[in-house]
């Protein structure tokens with residue numbers, strides 16, 4: 001089988017020029033960092049840590065601004081603090097960030113008012129504007145992805161190690177909205193308790209620098225094979241190949257065919273990798289994917305990200321987990337409560353119901369509790385801004401409200417408040433274990 005969901009370029013010479021530029025670029029991440037994350041994912045698989053993976057559905061070149069990157073980090077850091085503190089579990093923080101520019105689509109084309117054009121496939125491939133020029137697949141965009149990812153990652157590294165992520169700053173991160181929102185009040189309470197804990201540690205002489213920075217990793221769907229391949233390098237320390245476009249990459253539900261090109265490419269890299277598993281996945285499929293992608297059975301290498309939908313998870317997840325576990329395969333089980341719960345609202349917007357997101361997450365915890373396995377994490381499409389893309393949540397965003405601030409170019413994301421609500425609910429689920 002060939003490669004699904006790939007761009008088609010009219011000019012092979014332009015494509016080759018872009019790939020040649022990419023092959024000469026320095027790595028965006030270092031192989032040793034990928035190894036560190038693999039070790040952390042091994043801890044997740046063993047039930048000793050929890051993964052928080054989140055960010056935009058589709059990053060955009062226009063979105064590479066200090067404010068936008070900071071807002072996304074802020075919400076992820078806030079969620080991580082809530083999870084760590086309320087559930088007393090180490091949280092591995094991974095952004096859908098610095099590379100999430102390509103989207104698989106259900107259809108190749110889009111029709112508006114009788115005009116049909118190629119579908120938008122993410123800024124890595126074409127433009128969102130509905131014009132023939134914008135929708136052309138342009139290989140030079142792959143080089144733009146590299147630069148946009150580099151700028152984003154640089155800023156993310158600066159924010160997470162340069163003082164912004166200092167635990168003592170956690171009140172600052174959300175001070176603009178805590179007073180007006182119920183989840184903000186809960187957040188301030190956690191902040192107060194952490195302040196007291198920090199003051200106590202200061203008093204007994206614990207090294208305060210430990211709270212100044214956090215470990216943060218990047219991830220995206222490895223969709224465009226030529227891009228990922230051009231950024232795959234042999235590590236001089238170990239002689240193993242790493243995809244140096246990101247610390248963690250995943251294979252999507254639409255491209256996880258066992259004999260497909262995505263599985264083949266990712267079977268040759270040493271990064272920790274994820275595979276999205278939708279409702280049609282059989283346990284045999286999952287086991288075969290594991291064997292192909294991790295024949296050496298390296299710890300921390302494979303994360304299965306299930307995205308069944310709230311109405312299916314309680315039926316479909318148990319046989320999968322049971323058989324994979326019985327086969328002796330160690331994986332990190334992660335719940336994506338977004339992609340199985342998308343529908344069109346009465347107002348025409350593609351949306352998700354917050355209660356469905358919570359229900360799928362709850363189902364995930366229930367199944368793992370019943371089987372005695374570890375619910376290893378969540379994978380969420382979210383933004384640090386106060387958008388109105390998913391209905392429900394504490395402020396009860398309605399179908400009519402969606403028009404107020406609907407900014408995603410592809411799938412609907414949780415806004416800042418909904419994301420924090422999710423974090424509190426998940427912390428509670430973890431705590432109950």
Ligand SMILES: O=C[C@H](O)[C@H](O)COP(=O)(O)O
Pocket residue numbers: 057103104105106107410411
């Ligand atoms: O994010 C996931 C997919 O790219 C998205 O759900 C596809 O959406 P479509 O069905 O509108 O093409």
Ligand SMILES: C=C(OP(=O)(O)O)C(=O)O
Pocket residue numbers: 057104221251252253254276277307339
């Ligand atoms: C396309 C995505 O998900 P899935 O492959 O699970 O549909 C995604 O996470 O952006």
